[in-house]
Amino acid sequence: MKWPFVPEKWQYKQAVGANDKTNLSDLIRQHLPQLLAFLKASIVAKEVHSALSVAFLMDRFLYWTDESTRLLKITKLLHAHHRDVPLAPQLVIRQARVHLNSGIV
Numbered sequence: 001m002k003w004p005f006v007p008e009k010w011q012y013k014q015a016v017g018a019n020d021k022t023n024l025s026d027l028i029r030q031h032l033p034q035l036l037a038f039l040k041a042s043i044v045a046k047e048v049h050s051a052l053s054v055a056f057l058m059d060r061f062l063y064w065t066d067e068s069t070r071l072l073k074i075t076k077l078l079h080a081h082h083r084d085v086p087l088a089p090q091l092v093i094r095q096a097r098v099h100l101n102s103g104i105v
Contacts, residue, residue, distance in 0.1 A: 028061040043074070048082045056088040063094060072098055 028035065035058055042051035055075045062068040072095050079087045 025061055025064070028058060032058070032061075039074070043078070048078055048085045051078055052085060052087060052091075056091060059088075059091055059094055063098075068094065068098060 035054055039051055039054045039058075042048075042054065052075065055071055055078075058071060059068065062071050072091070075087070075091050076095065079085070
């Protein structure tokens with residue numbers, strides 16, 4: 001089965017220079033208010049693909065800052081109401097990891 005979230009080989013650069021490197025943590029931290037506003041607007045507009053995409057983008061950063069619980073609840077509710085929209089495997093694994101670490105399982 002092909003996952004829609006796995007990049008194709010042509011998307012990888014062969015030679016990475018100093019200008020190609022980006023600290024995603026800093027980039028997400030800088031734009032977090034806009035990303036959260038976009039998440040809310042996507043949910044209100046019933047744009048589930050967009051909402052789950054921005055959740056995927058913010059997931060690792062919020063996990064590192066120990067703030068992922070609310071995002072994962074939103075993700076779970078979106079997926080429960082829209083089963084036809086694929087959920088990134090990273091989000092499924094993160095939900096399981098958070099539940100296991102919290103002792104809920």
